[in-house]
Amino acid sequence: MPDARKKLVAGNWKMNGLAASAPEFVRIVGAYQGAMKSGVDLMVFPPFTLLTSFATATRGAGVGVGAQDCHAKASGAHTGDVSAEMIADAGGQAVIVGHSERRADHGETDADVCAKAEAARRAGLVAVVCVGETREQREAGDARKVVGGQLAGSLPDNADADHVVVAYEPVWAIGTGLTPTVDEVAEMHGFIRGELSNRFGPDGAAIRVLYGGSVKPDNAKELLAAADVDGALVGGASLKADDFLAIAKAAIR
Numbered sequence: 737m738p739d740a741r742k743k744l745v746a747g748n749w750k751m752n753g754l755a756a757s758a759p760e761f762v763r764i765v766g767a768y769q770g771a772m773k774s775g776v777d778l779m780v781f782p783p784f785t786l787l788t789s790f791a792t793a794t795r796g797a798g799v800g801v802g803a804q805d806c807h808a809k810a811s812g813a814h815t816g817d818v819s820a821e822m823i824a825d826a827g828g829q830a831v832i833v834g835h836s837e838r839r840a841d842h843g844e845t846d847a848d849v850c851a852k853a854e855a856a857r858r859a860g861l862v863a864v865v866c867v868g869e870t871r872e873q874r875e876a877g878d879a880r881k882v883v884g885g886q887l888a889g890s891l892p893d894n895a896d897a898d899h900v901v902v903a904y905e906p907v908w909a910i911g912t913g914l915t916p917t918v919d920e921v922a923e924m925h926g927f928i929r930g931e932l933s934n935r936f937g938p939d940g941a942a943i944r945v946l947y948g949g950s951v952k953p954d955n956a957k958e959l960l961a962a963a964d965v966d967g968a969l970v971g972g973a974s975l976k977a978d979d980f981l982a983i984a985k986a987a988i989r
């Protein structure tokens with residue numbers, strides 16, 4: 737089991753990054769190796785095209801790398817898709833599944849996300865399972881219902897802290913500069929923690945729950961200090977080594 741809910745700061749590069757971005761990643765790896773390593777876990781999720789070179793660059797340094805999606809099957813006639821086994825073979829340790837951008841752009845359902853999380857486990861990867869409500873759903877008072885439903889449908893029955901991380905990412909906070917208040921974050925994370933504990937018992941209590949959506953160096957400290965927040969899934973600010981490292985430092989108690 738990972739260090740009992742040691743904070744995890746993960747960078748989702750989305751569809752950004754070229755070979756020229758490698759030095760930015762190498763700077764992150766270099767800075768992490770010193771004092772930070774014992775205080776926080778760090779992961780970067782580059783596009784598929786950079787996965788192997790990033791895995792090589794971080795070998796032995798402790799920064800995890802992962803992919804942003806996988807197919808549920810191990811191999812076969814699925815043009816353009818990449819399996820969890822291929823991600824592991826390329827040096828990845830984790831994969832994001834069910835990001836709201838994939839749910840929206842590719843029509844991924846909770847059942848699809850659950851199958852991908854199961855594929856991740858089969859391949860020995862950690863699945864970072866994303867959930868989160870839209871603005872309309874929050875304004876209608878349905879945020880808990882939506883997130884509870886996504887958790888119920890997207891997490892496999894055998895989910896535990898070795899194989900699953902949950903990321904709560906309210907859709908309206910992604911890339912907008914808007915964030916929920918610290919109280920709202922704590923309230924939703926408390927709800928998610930309760931759902932995980934109810935369904936998975938002690939295993940559920942140990943699963944890390946990250947917050948994602950407009951996490952920046954200047955709001956990271958307060959968001960990461962909120963109750964039941966075990967880390968952050970960072971988009972835009974993870975593309976700049978200085979910003980990403982500042983967020984990682986804010987996670988160290």
Ligand SMILES: O=C(CO)COP(=O)(O)O
Nearest residue numbers: 748910911949950971972
């Ligand atoms: O979607 C996100 C991470 O997966 C969050 O993105 P931003 O940090 O750019 O809002």
